[in-house]
Amino acid sequence: MVQNNSLSTHKLPFQQLAQVPFTQVFIEDKFWSARMKALQKTTLKACLTQCEQTGRISNFAKAAGLMDGEFEGIFYNDSDVYKVLEGIAYSLMNEPDAELEAEADKVIDFIAAAQEEDGYLQTYFTLAEPDKKWTDMNKHEEYCAGHLIEAAIAYYQATGKRKLLDAAIKLADHIDALFGPNKRHWVSGHQEIELALVKLYLETKEERYWKLAYWFLEERGHGHGVGYSWDRADWGAAYSQDHLPVREMSTVTGHAVRAVYMYAGMTDVAALTGDEGYLGALDRLWDNVVNKNMYITGGIGPSKDNEGFTSDYDLPNQSAYCETCASVAMILWNHRMNLLHGDSKYADIVEREMYNGALAGVSLSGDKFFYVNPLETDGSHHRVEWYNCSCCPTQIARFIPSIGNYVYAVNERQIVINQYIAGIGSLQVGNEGVTLKQETNFPWDGTVTIRVEESGETPYDLLLRIPSWCKNFTLKVDGEAQTHPSMHNGYVKLCRAWKAGMEIELVLEMPVQKVYAHPLVIENTGKVALQRGPIVYCIEEMDNAAAYEQTIVSPHTRFQAVFEPNLLEGVVTLYAVGGSPTDTFQAIPYYTWDNRDSGKMRVWLPEAKVEAALYEIQ
Template sequence: MGQAVENESATPVSHKQVSISDPFWSYYIDLVRDVVVPYQWEALNDRVEGAEKSGAVSNFKIAAGLQQGDYYGMVFQDSDVAKWLEAAAYLLAARRDSALEQIADEMIDIIGLAQQEDGYLNTFYTVKEPENRWTNLTECHELYCAGHMMEAAVAYYEATGKRKLLDIMCRFADYIAEVFGDGPGQMPGYDGHQEIELALVKLYRATGNSKYLELSQYFVDERGQQPSFFEAETERRGGLSHWSGMPMKVDLPYFQAHLPVREQLTAAGHAVRVVYMLAGMADVAREKGDHTLFDACKRLWDNIVTKQMYITGAIGSMAQGEAFSVDYDLPNDTAYAETCASIGLIFFAHRMLQIEPDSRYADVLERALYNTVIAGMSRDGKSFFYVNPLEVSPAVCEGNNKNYNHVKPVRQEWFGCACCPPNIARLLASLGEYVYSVKGTVVYSHLYIGGKVDLSVGGATVGLSQSSGMPWSGDVRYEISVDRETSFELALRLPDWSESASVRVNGETLDLTGLVKDGYVRIEREWSNGDAVELSLEMPARRVRSHPLVKVNAGKVALQRGPLVYCAEEADNGAGIEQIVLPAKAELHVSFDASLAGGLNRITADALRLDYAEWGQSLYRSDASVRLKPERATFIPYYAWANRGKGEMAVWVKEQP
C-alpha cells in the first residue's frame, strides 16, 4: 500500500472496530441514529413541513428516469445524499438495521440508474445541462460530488459488504481517470471544491487499485499550477459565473489555486476547501511517503492552529468567501466559523495524527469536536448552526444585516445549502474512528471516549475497554483483554488543557518520568488479560488568554475546563453580557446542573459588572473612569449555548488584572 511518510505511519483504526458506550457521546450517536439520520432522510425527500426544499433525492430519480420534473437546488445537491448514505453506512456498521439498509439499498439502486453509460454520475448535469459536463470545474462541484459518493461507497461496502455502490463509483472513478490528466486528449484540471482527493485515497485503500491514488496525487499537484486552469476554463466559458450569471474574475486564493499546494505558506480562501484539501494532501503524503507534501501539510497546519483558529476549534473568520482572513484576525461577532470547516479540520488532524502521533493534532481535533461540532446541532438533533459565532448580540445582528446576515442567534431547521447537518451526522456516526490508532506496537488513545475496541498489535489481538468521565471529570479507565500475555505500549494522550496527570496500572501509581513522548504517556509492558490502567487528568476550570496580536481579545479572558470552552449567556447573566468583568483572582466554582442540555457543569464566579449609573449621560469623559459593581457570573459550555431562546452570548469576557 505504498511507502508511508517516515516509513512507519500508524494504522488507522476503523469505526467498525470501535463500539462507543459513553455517558456523554452515546447520546449524540443515538441521536444521529434515532433522529438526525431519519429526519435528514425526510428532508432530502422533501417531506419535512416548513423546512427548505432539498430536491436531492428527486434529482436522482429524475436522472434515473424514474420521475419527471426539473432539477432542484444547488449544483452540488447530490452530495447531501452521499453524506447521508455515508452516515447511514456508519450506523449500519455499528448495528445492522434492515429497515435503514433497505432504504439505503433502494437509494443506491436509483443512483445506479442515474449513472450514465460511460460511468458519469451527476444529476445536475445529467438532468439540466448534459452538454456542459466538465465545463465548469471552477464553480460546479462535479468532482466534489463524486468524492462524497466515493466516501459513501467505501463506507457502505465496509459496513455491509455490498459492492454495488462501490462498483458504481469505481466505474465513475475509472472514467474520471480517463478524462483528467496530462496525457493526450485529457483535461489538465481539478475541482473548485476539494474533496475527491481524500475520497480517491479511500477508494484506493478499499480496492487496492493504485490508479485511484495516482489520480488523487494528480489532482493535488495540478492545483495552482500556472497558467491557471480555472482562469482558462472561465475564459472558455465566456467569463460568466454559474452563480450570478455575471462576468466573473476568478479569485484564485478562494480556491487555493493561487500557488501549487506545496508552495502555499498560509491557509487562504474558503475554509472548508482548505481543510478538505489538506486532508487529501496528508493522505497522499502518507501513502506515497512524500515528505515535501507532508511538510506543506505541517506548514499550513501550523498557520491555521497558531494564527487562524478560534478557541472553539472553529476556522474561517470571514463571511466574505466563507474564508480565512489575515493572521490573527479573529473577530468573535462576525465570525463565519462554519461547522463543516471544523469537521474538515478534524479530518485533517486525524490524518496528521496517523502520520505523526503527536498530541498537538489530537488537541485540536478534540477542541473542534467538543466545542464547534456539537454546538452545531441542537440537543434534539433537529436544528443546526451553519455559522458559529463566539459573541452574539441579537439586537445588533438584526439591525446590521450587512455585517451579520450570516449570523443566526438560534439554530435553523434546514438550509438551502445543507452541507453542515449531514456532515455532523457522518462525523458522529463514525466517531469511533478517531479514538485510537496503532503504530508498530504502540496503541494510542487519542480521545477519552468510553467503549470497546479490538486491535491488531504486532500480530496479537488486543481488546481495550475504556470508561471515561469526560468531559466532566478527567478520570479514565482501561481494561485490557488479551488471549495471552502481550507486549505493547499503551500511549495515553496528555491533553494541552491538563497540567498534571497520574496513571495507575493495576492500582499502582506509575512514575511518569521519561515516559512522556510527543504528548503521550507511553506505558510499555507485558500486558495480561484484565490489566487495568487508570488515568487521572487534572481538570480545573482555567482562564485562557489570546495571543497578543488577536486584537479583539485584548484584555479579555475565556474559561475552559477540560476540552470544553465556556461562554456567558443572557439566560444566566441578564442582558449586557459585555459588561461582565472577571477578576483575575476570582475563584471559579464548578457545579453540575442537571437541568440544561442533558446535564452539564456550570462555572460560576464572583465577578464584576460595569457600573454605568455613576458615569452619567456623557458618551465621552476625561474626568471619570469606569466603576465596577460585584455580580455573580455564570458560564456554560459553549456547545450548549442557544438552547434557551434568543439572547446575548460571549466566549471572551473582560478581565480585571
C-alpha cells in the first residue's frame, strides 16, 4: 500500500479522533468488495465514457487549445470529471488497474493543459465567457475548484503522482489571491471549496488554505451574496444558507447538498479552531436535520423545487427528492462530526447512509443511477444511465471506493472501529503501529471477528461501535465473555495490553425491527418500516404482485430473514408470514430496488393495529 500522507493520521487540535485514511485500510469484504468491483469495472468506466461522449473531457482539451470547438454542456460539468478521477484514485488503492490509471493520466493531462496561466481553471468560462470569470457567485467556479482539489489529493495519495495536485494548488493559490480579508467578497453559491481547502492544508501544511476556508464560511449571512439563487424571491438567501452568519444557524434551509457540504466544512474549521460559535451551530444543525428532517434511509431534502429542505417533519414518500449527493454529503459531514466529538451517533448516520440512501444511487450492475431517491413510487421512477446534471452518478463513483476512510479512527491511546467491514487496517496509536484484521459477513450477519495482527508494547483501548439499531450483542475477548464492558459514547471500550493474536468476537443481533416515524411525520401515520441491522427494507410490486396494494403488517406478521445468494447479487430478503394474503409478503433491501423488472415500490407499509394489548412487546 502507498502511504503518502502522514498528516492525515494526526488529530486536528480540537478533534477527539484522527482520520485513518483509505490508504491505510485494505478492504476485503463480501459485501463491499462486490460493490467496489462493480464500481471499478463498470461505474468508473461508464462515467468516463459518458464524460467523453457528453463533451465533459473534451471541454478541457478545447480549453487547452488541443482541439477545436465550443464548450458543451452545463457550466459546472468540469466537476464531474474531477469526481470520477477522485473515484479512480480510491479504487486503485484496493485494486490496481493500469489501464484505468492510464486513462486517468490522459484526462489529467488535458486538465493541466486547460489551466490558465494565473491558475484559473473552469472550462466553461475559458471557452464561453472569458470576461465573466468570478462575476456570478452561482456559477460554481469555487465548487469545481473544490472538487479538483479533492480529486488531486486522492490521486496523489493513491498513485504518488503530483500533476493534478500541482494544478489544484495553483488554482487554490489563484483563489487565495482574489479572495479573503481585505480582498473581494464572495459567498460560495455551491459550497464545497471549504472542506477542500482544509484537505489541501492537511496535505500541504499551508495554513492559509484552511484560513481561506474559514473566511469563505464567515462571508455568509452579511448580504454579500449576489446571483441567480439570491434573486429568486421564493428562495431568498436561506436557499443559499446566506440568511444568517453560519455561527447563528439552528435550522437547515435551502439546497440540501450545498448545506451539508457547508456543515462539513464548518466541522473541519471547528476541529482546527475550536470556534465555539461553530461548535454550537453544528450541534443545533445536526439535531435539526437528523431528528426532524431525515428520511429513514438517511435521505435528506424532500423537495424537488429547491432540491432541499422544507419544514420540520415534512417527509413525503412519493415526492421525496433525496438526492444521492445529499446522502453522500451526510457521510462526509457525519464522519467529520465523529472525529470531532468521538461519538458513535455520527458513525450511526454514516452507516445508515452507506447501506441505504447513498448505496441506492447506483444499480447493482454499476451502470445505472438514481439522482432522486423516493421512498415510494407508482412504478414510474427508474435508474438511468446518465443525467445532464450528473453530479449524483459521479458522487457515488467517488464515494463507494472511498469507504476505507470510514472504518477506523484513532487517537493517542485509542482505536475506534466505526464500521464493520472485513479487511485490514494499518493503524498508528501514539507512536506504535497496530494492524487489525476484521472478518465479517456484515450487514447480513452481525458476527464480527477482530484479530490483532500486530501490536506494540503500550496498552491502548479498542472501542467498538454498538450501532443504535442493535439492542442485543455479545462480546468475547479470546473466547471469554465480556459481561461488564464499559460503554463510552455508544462504543464498548476494551482496555488491554493488546498483543498479536488476540481476538475479539462481537455478535450484533439482527432481528427484523419495526420502525415508527414521529407522529408529526403525517404521511407515515399508521405505517411501519422494516429494518434489519442497518438495512432498510422495501416491498417491490414484482415480488408481491398478488396483493401489493393491500400489503400490511399485522400483529400476526412474523418475519423470516433468509440469505438468498442468487437474488440481487446475494441479499437477505424478508419473508413476512402472516395469517392472510395481505400480511404475507416479501421485502428486499431498499438499496437494491429497481434492479429487476420495473414496478411499484414502498418503504412504509400500513400497519393493522389491534386494540391496546395488556402487554406490548417491542
